Amino acid sequence: MLRRNCTTCLMSFVMILVLSGVGRLAGASDDYAYDLVHSSVSFKARHMDISWIHGRFNDVAGNFSLDREDPTKSTFLLTIKADSVDTANAARDEHLRQPDYFDTKQFPTIEFKSTGVKVIEGGYEVTGDFTMHGKTKGIMLTLMGGKEHIFKDVKRVAFSTELKLKRSDFGFDKTQIGAIGDEAIIIIDCEGMRK
Template sequence: MKSTARTFVTLSIALAALFPAAVLAAETYTADPVHSSVVFRVKHMSTSHSWGRFNDLTGSFTLDPADPTASKLAFTVKTASVDTNSKDRDNHLKSPDFFNAVQFPDITFASKSVTKSANGYEVRGTLSFHGVTKPVAFVLVPTGTGKDPKGNAIAGVDANFTLKQSDFGITKFASAIGDEVNVFVSIEGAKK
C-alpha cells in the first residue's frame, strides 16, 4: 500500500514537472458588470476633484501566469451610462461639448501586448474615445480569486491610468475643467 502511494506521489510530481502549463493554464474571465467599475476624476476650477463613473461595462480578461504574453484585457463602456451624481452634469457630459454620446456611444480598450511586471502585468493597448484612438499603458494588478455563491470561479483585476481630454479632441471649458483625467478600472470576472 505504501509503495502504491509513493508511486502515485512520484508520478504526480513528474507530471507537474513535465506539464507546468497544465498547472498554470491561461484562464479567461468575463466581466460581471454588477461588480466591475470604471471610475474617473477630474479637477474642477483648479480646486477639488469631481468624480464620476460609467454604469454600463462589458469586457473580459485572460491571465496566463505561465506565459504572460498570452494574457489579454478588453473592455467597453457606454458613454451614455456616465454617472456623476448630477443629472444636469451627466446630460452635459453626454452632449457634443464633451462625450457626444450619440455620435460616439462607446469607449473601448484592447490590449496589444502584455508582459510580467513586479506586481502584475504591464499592459499596452489602444483606447478609443470620442472618435480618437491612442496608445495607453498601465499595470494590471490581479486582486484575488475565489468562488461566487453558486461555486463558479471568479477573479479580479485593477488598473489605473491618466489621459488628457485634449488628446481625444475634448477642449471646451478647458479653463474650468482640468485636462488630465485619472481613470480607475476594477473588473471582477466569472471564468468562461
Template sequence: MKTTLKSAIAVLVALPSMALASTWTVDPAHSSAEFSVKHMMVTNVKGSFNIKDGTVNLDDKDVTKSTVEATLDAASVNTANAKRDEHLRAPDFFDTAKYPTITFKSKKVEKAGEGKLKVSGDLTMHGVTKPVVLDVTGPTKESKDPWGNTRTGVEATTKLNRKDFGLTYNTALETGGVAVGEEVSVTLDLSLTKKADAAAATKK
C-alpha cells in the first residue's frame, strides 16, 4: 500500500513538468533550407536542400533544456542549374552517393535576447562533423491551421567555411581569386507541428 501511494505521489509531482514539455516535428512541405555562396567573386549563387525530417523537443518551462535534430537530403541540392547541380552531387563537392544526408544535432541552447536563441550543435556534412552555432529567431506564437494542426515557426541562420567539411574543390581565376567562395551563408525557415498533429501536417 505504501509503495502504491508513493508511486501515485511521484506521478502527481511529475505531471506539471510533463505538461510543460512538447515535441514538434518539422513540416518539410512548408519549410526550407537555403544557402548562398560567392561565385566568381562578384555575385551570390543561392541554392537549397530538401528537408527529410526534424524534431524539436521543446521545454516550455526552460527553453535552454530543449533539443533539436534535423536531416537534409544532400542529393536534393538545387541551384536552378542542372549541370551545376550534377557537379555539386559529384565527388568534387558533396559526393552524395557516399554521403547522402546532412545532419544537425544540438548540444546547447542559450537565450540571446527577446525572442532570440543561440543553438550550438554538431553539423555532419560530407562525412565530417564540426561544431556550428545557429542564430535562431522564435519560436513564434502557437496557432491552429485550418486542418487542426498546432503550429509554430523558427528561423535559423549561420555561416560556415565549406573547407572545414572537406569541400575544397575550386578553380583559380586569371584575374586573381577563386571561382567559388569559401564562406557559405545558411538560412533555415522551419514550420513545426506538435507531434500529436503530425499525421495531418502534410495537408495543404
C-alpha cells in the first residue's frame, strides 16, 4: 500500500514537472532581431504636389518577440537613426539632417514601440508609440506577413507595412514645409532572425 502511494506521488510529481515544462514551451515567445541586410525602411513625400521624392534610412535596429499562442503578448520595437537618411543626393541629405527638417543633433532617433497587438487576417494590427522629432504620437500599424522560414538553422520571419503621417503632427515647422509635401509615406519591410 505504501509502495503504491509512493509510486503515485512520484508519478504525479513527474507529470507536474512535464506539464509545466510543456506549458512553458508552448507559451514561450520567439525573440527576433532586426536583420538590416534583408530589411528596409524607406519613405516618399510629394514634391510640389506633382511627383514623389524617395528616400530611405540606412541605419535601423530593432527586435520583436512573437507569441504565436497569445499574440497580444507579442512586442515590436524599431529604432531608426535619423542621421542615416539617404535620398541619393548628398547635399539634400545634409539639408534634411538640419533643424529645419529632422534636426538629427537634437533628435538622433526615430522610434516605434508597440503597446498592443491584435491578430488580423494575414498579419497583425499593432498599436504603439511613434516618436519622431521629439514628439510621440500613438499610431496603428498593419503588419502583413509573419511567415516563418528556417535557413541554415536560423528561423526567420518577415513583415511589411506602410504608414502615412503628417510631418506637421510631429513638430516639423509648418512654415518650412515648402515644396516637399507635409504628408509622408513610410514603407517598412522588416525581416527578423531568431536570437
